[in-house]
Amino acid sequence: xxxxxxxxxxxxxxxxxxxxxxxxxxxxxxxxxxxxxxxxxxxxxxxxxxxxxxxxxxxxxxxxxxxxxxxxxxxxxxxxxxxxxxxxxxxxxxxxxxxxxxxxxxxxxxxxxxxxxxxxxxxxxxxxxxxxxxxxxxxxxxxxxxxxxxxxxxxxxxxxxxxxxxxxxxxxxxxxxxxxxxxxxxxxxxxxxxxxxxxxxxxxxxxxxxxxxxxxxxxxxxxxxxxxxxxxxxxxxxxxxxxxxxxxxxxxxxxxxxxxxxxxxxxxxxxxxxxxxxxxxxxxxxxxxxxxxxxxxxxxxxxxxxxxxxxxxxxxxxxxxxxxxxxxxxxxxxxxxxxxxxxx
Amino acid sequence: xxxxxxxxxxxxxxxxxxxxxxxxxxxxxxxxxxxxxxxxxxxxxxxxxxxxxxxxxxxxxxxxxxxxxxxxxxxxxxxxxxxxxxxxxxxxxxxxxxxxxxxxxxxxxxxxxxxxxxxxxxxxxxxxxxxxxxxxxxxxxxxxxxxxxxxxxxxxxxxxxxxxxxxxxxxxxxxxxxxxxxxxxxxxxxxxxxxxxxxxxxxxxxxxxxxxxxxxxxxxxxxxxxxxxxxxxxxxxxxxxxxxxxxxxxxxxxxxxxxxxxxxxxxxxxxxxxxxxxxxxxxxxxxxxxxxxxxxxxxxxxxxxxxxxxxxxxxxxxxxxxxxxxxxxxxxxxxxxxxxxxxx
Numbered sequence: 001x002x003x004x005x006x007x008x009x010x011x012x013x014x015x016x017x018x019x020x021x022x023x024x025x026x027x028x029x030x031x032x033x034x035x036x037x038x039x040x041x042x043x044x045x046x047x048x049x050x051x052x053x054x055x056x057x058x059x060x061x062x063x064x065x066x067x068x069x070x071x072x073x074x075x076x077x078x079x080x081x082x083x084x085x086x087x088x089x090x091x092x093x094x095x096x097x098x099x100x101x102x103x104x105x106x107x108x109x110x111x112x113x114x115x116x117x118x119x120x121x122x123x124x125x126x127x128x129x130x131x132x133x134x135x136x137x138x139x140x141x142x143x144x145x146x147x148x149x150x151x152x153x154x155x156x157x158x159x160x161x162x163x164x165x166x167x168x169x170x171x172x173x174x175x176x177x178x179x180x181x182x183x184x185x186x187x188x189x190x191x192x193x194x195x196x197x198x199x200x201x202x203x204x205x206x207x208x209x210x211x212x213x214x215x216x217x218x219x220x221x222x223x224x225x226x227x228x229x230x231x232x233x234x235x236x237x238x239x240x241x242x243x244x245x246x247x248x249x250x251x252x253x254x255x256x257x258x259x260x261x262x263x264x265x266x267x268x269x270x271x272x273x274x275x276x277x278x279x280x281x282x283x284x285x286x287x288x289x290x291x292x293x294x295x296x297x298x299x300x301x302x303x304x305x306x307x308x309x310x311x312x313x314x315x316x317x318x319x320x321x322x323x324x325x326x327x328x329x330x331x332x333x334x335x336x337x338x339x340x341x342x343x344x
Numbered sequence: 345x346x347x348x349x350x351x352x353x354x355x356x357x358x359x360x361x362x363x364x365x366x367x368x369x370x371x372x373x374x375x376x377x378x379x380x381x382x383x384x385x386x387x388x389x390x391x392x393x394x395x396x397x398x399x400x401x402x403x404x405x406x407x408x409x410x411x412x413x414x415x416x417x418x419x420x421x422x423x424x425x426x427x428x429x430x431x432x433x434x435x436x437x438x439x440x441x442x443x444x445x446x447x448x449x450x451x452x453x454x455x456x457x458x459x460x461x462x463x464x465x466x467x468x469x470x471x472x473x474x475x476x477x478x479x480x481x482x483x484x485x486x487x488x489x490x491x492x493x494x495x496x497x498x499x500x501x502x503x504x505x506x507x508x509x510x511x512x513x514x515x516x517x518x519x520x521x522x523x524x525x526x527x528x529x530x531x532x533x534x535x536x537x538x539x540x541x542x543x544x545x546x547x548x549x550x551x552x553x554x555x556x557x558x559x560x561x562x563x564x565x566x567x568x569x570x571x572x573x574x575x576x577x578x579x580x581x582x583x584x585x586x587x588x589x590x591x592x593x594x595x596x597x598x599x600x601x602x603x604x605x606x607x608x609x610x611x612x613x614x615x616x617x618x619x620x621x622x623x624x625x626x627x628x629x630x631x632x633x634x635x636x637x638x639x640x641x642x643x644x645x646x647x648x649x650x651x652x653x654x655x656x657x658x659x660x661x662x663x664x665x666x667x668x669x670x671x672x673x674x675x676x677x678x679x680x681x682x683x684x685x686x687x688x
Contacts, residue, residue, distance in 0.1 A: 058673045065667070150672055204581070205549060226580075233577040236570075237548070287671060291664055294675035295657075296640055302679045303643065313639075320635055323409070327631060328494055329402045331638035335646045 016041075023056045027158045028063075032131055035158045039133060042150050057150060060157035065283070067099075067156045068270050071165040071177045073203065074187030079213045080166055082253040083187055085121045088130060090263045091162055097129045099160035103148045103167040103177055104135040131160060145176035146297060149290055152180060175206075179289040182270050182279060183208045185262075188230070190214060190222035205237055208244055208269055211262055216252035223250050242278040244269060309338055360385075367400045371502045372407075376475055379502045383477060386494050401494060404501035409627070411443075411500045412614050415509040415521045417547065418531030423557045424510055426597040427531055429465045432474060434607045435506055441473045443504035447492045447511040447521055448479035475504060489520035490641060493634055496524060519550075523633040526614050526623060527552045529606075532574070534558060534566035549581055552588055552613055555606055560596035567594050586622040588613060653682055 016037070017023045023041070026034030041053045074080050084100060091098055100121075124130050133151065135144060152163055167177040178184050186207035204210070210230055215223035230248045240246055249265065251258030273279035304310040313334055319325035360381070361367045367385070370378035385397045418424050428444060435442055444465075469476050477495065479488060496507055511521040522528050530551035548554070554574055559567035574592045584590055593609065595602030617623035648654040657678055663669035 054670075054673045054676050057670045061667065061670055064670075146672070153670065229576075229580045232573075233580040236573045236577040284665075287664060291661065291671040291674060294672045295678065296644070298672075298675035298679045299643065299647065299682070300640070302683060317635065320631060321628075323405065326398075326401045326405055326408075326497065327635040328490070328638045328642075329398045330635060331642035332398050334639065335642045338643070339646060 020052070020055045020059050023052070024059050024157070027056070027060070027154055035131060035154065036133070038154050038158075039151050042154070043147055053150075057153055060153045063157040063159075064153040065156065067152075067161045067163050068267070069152060069163045069165065069180060069182045070266055070270075071167060071181035071184045072187060073167045073177060073184065073207075074213075076168060078187040078189050079253050080187055081121060083211070083213055083251075083259075084164055084166055085124045086253040086256060086259045087263050088121070088124045088164060089127075090260055092124070092127050092130055095129070096162040097131075097160045098162045098164060099131045099133070099155035099158075100124075100164045100166065101133050101148050101151055101155070102135040103145050103165065131155065131158075143297075145180075146290075146293065149176075149180050176293075178206045179286045182273065182282065183266050185266060186210045187213050188226065190219045190226045204233070208240070208246060209262070209266060210234075210246065210248045211258075212248065212250045213253055215250040216255045216257060242273060242282055243276065244273070303338055306338075309334075312337055364396070364399045364403050367396070368403050368501070371400070371404070371498055379475060379498065380477070382498050382502075383495050386498070387491055397494075401497055404497045407501040407503075408497040409500065411496075411505045411507050412611070413496060413507045413509065413524060413526045414610055414614075415511060415525035415528045416531060417511045417521060417528065417551075418557075420512060422531040422533050423597050424531055425465055427555070427557055427595075427603075428508055428510055429468045430597040430600060430603045431607050432465070432468045432508060433471070434604055436468070436471050436474055439473070440506040441475075441504045442506045442508060443475045443477070443499035443502075444468075444508045444510065445477050445492050445495055445499070446479040447489050447509065475499065475502075487641075489524075490634075490637065493520075493524050520637075522550045523630045526617065526626065527610050529610060530554045531557050532570065534563045534570045548577070552584070552590060553606070553610060554578075554590065554592045555602075556592065556594045557597055559594040560599045560601060586617060586626055587620065588617070588622075647682055650682075653678075656681055 017026050023038055027038045028034075038056060041049060041056065044050065044053065072080055072084060088098055088100065121132060125132050135148075148165060152165075155163055165177060165181060184207050186204060186209070188210060190212060212223050212227045212230070215227075227248045227250050234246055234248070237246075247265065249258060249262050251262050253259065270279065273282065304313065316325060316330040316334055320327050320330050361370050367382055371382045372378075382400060385393060385400065388394065388397065416424055416428060432442055432444065465476060468474050479492075492509060496509075499507055509521060509525060528551050530548060530553070532554060534556060556567050556571045556574070559571075571592045571594050578590055578592070581590075591609065593602060593606050595606050597603065614623065617626065648657065660669060660674040660678055664671050664674050
């Protein structure tokens with residue numbers, strides 16, 4: 001299921017829109033199925049479809065940027081899906097139009113997935129103002145996150161005004177998810193000592209809000225202890241880059257305890273950032289981050305699309321691994337070869 | 345002074361070595377002045393000198409990798425230079441050959457510099473087995489750190505077996521310095537609350553050892569408090585990626601208190617990592633990091649060396665900043681243009 005939209009060129013199904021205007025119409029007028037097909041378009045690698053995807057992305061710009069983007073991260077087992085179901089249901093009751101996206105860089109390797117099993121968000125997925133999209137299946141470095149970033153633009157063009165991005169706090173994804181959210185929520189569980197094992201170092205300091213989930217009985221004591229430890233730890237952390245007062249909340253997605261407080265607090269954080277001007281500043285810095293990422297990825301993929309170039313790079317890589325070749329020299333040799341080949 | 349070696353092509357001075365063998369001879373036989381000139385060669389942008397630099401780097405490979413590399417980071421005012429002078433003098437007394445390098449990405453902007461004023465390490469700079477090199481002046485993104493990484497290879501080829509890398513814990517430098525050291529020491533000062541202001545979030549979790557410097561009277565109480573807070577904070581941190589037990593030490597570079605303990609502890613950390621196999625693992629991961637960095641930097645700089653390309657990119661940038669153009673579309677447009685130009 002992951003990353004594959006059954007509506008996209010299904011045999012006997014409707015044919016693909018074949019102009020930018022038709023795609024925009026699908027996104028803005030045909031509900032979930034139109035948006036789903038457009039997100040699959042983004043993930044398609046065929047050059048002509050990729051070209052169309054870029055045009056659709058560009059056409060979405062006037063409608064983009066108007067949502068609130070909230071990222072939720074935490075190790076497997078922290079209860080991310082249940083938490084998103086709980087908090088998402090509350091947001092839905094406040095009449096937000098909610099799109100839920102996932103970044104799971106490990107999904108290719110482990111076969112595991114976030115949001116892969118939509119039934120885990122059974123109630124949420126039935127609501128008319130909620131759109132749930134599993135993680136893209138592009139396994140290239142940075143590919144999944146880039147697709148998610150692109151997907152945000154289309155969801156916004158489709159009228160969704162609250163984007164929830166779910167990610168596993170492992171691998172490189174934390175910087176990337178931090179670079180696409182207005183607020184990053186770190187989900188932990190009672191008994192932080194062992195349970196934080198899977199979280200990558202560094203992510204705790206990026207969080208705008210920390211939630212101790214699963215604080216329901218019989219975990220109250222341990223949850224309280226975990227929250228106190230986290231609060232103490234935050235004391236010695238450097239101040240938040242955008243001046244937020246990072247708080248630790250206790251909640252239980254299972255019983256609903258603390259969910260409304262968490263949800264309201266997250267919205268309040270974003271509202272605060274807006275009134276202080278840091279919201280806009282953060283968005284600008286994020287755009288700069290993605291511009292640089294997009295440039296690197298596009299150019300490198302463009303170059304490595306040449307079989308000759310990618311095989312040459314593999315050879316150089318091997319020599320570096322063996323300690324025979326200096327990494328900087330390898331890069332220089334590669335560039336000289338690529339440059340020469342282009343010029344022929 | 346910064347980054348400019350007065351011995352490099354000084355009018356009336358000795359002429360430049362003009363073969364790889366001569367350069368290697370200069371590095372390995374001509375002491376500090378030979379190494380200094382080779383490091384300046386690395387920083388020179390002239391294509392023919394850059395080419396020679398790459399050959400020298402490659403020729404250094406058989407002699408590289410055999411040192412212990414220790415990075416020291418902390419905000420301005422944490423006492424990095426004094427700490428390095430103290431710890432370096434101790435290492436020197438143990439007959440290490442010590443090279444001290446600096447990464448200061450802000451030096452171009454602020455005019456401030458680390459190690460810019462060698463007199464701050466007056467005693468150390470007089471020792472025959474100590475080499476001190478100020479921060480390179482290359483202002484390009486990642487340029488200074490790359491040069492430092494390259495410099496490590498040459499220092500090792502010159503026979504230095506303990507490399508101290510000084511950096512300011514701001515900007516992007518922490519990931520880069522973390523990617524070139526066997527041990528990263530974070531220097532803090534008593535009264536962590538306010539004084540940690542300048543440290544970038546994330547760096548605390550990368551440290552292999554945290555030192556509360558300036559713990560001499562009358563700061564003992566506050567130092568003790570800071571150390572206790574830091575220890576408590578470490579409790580809720582995820583485990584160290586290489587399984588180290590991160591410790592907090594109190595020291596005073598000014599009085600010498602705790603310096604020997606710090607120095608011995610850092611060496612012990614590295615020895616532990618060696619016996620557990622994580623030393624080699626970390627080095628391999630670092631090489632992979634730098635290989636990727638070198639590839640990106642070399643290719644991007646190669647492309648942007650074309651005035652036409654860099655001006656086109658600036659135009660696209662402006663449109664993205666104004667919100668008129670999607671970042672991913674900008675990257676695609678740029679690549680199409682560059683690719684076309686190459687093929688002409």
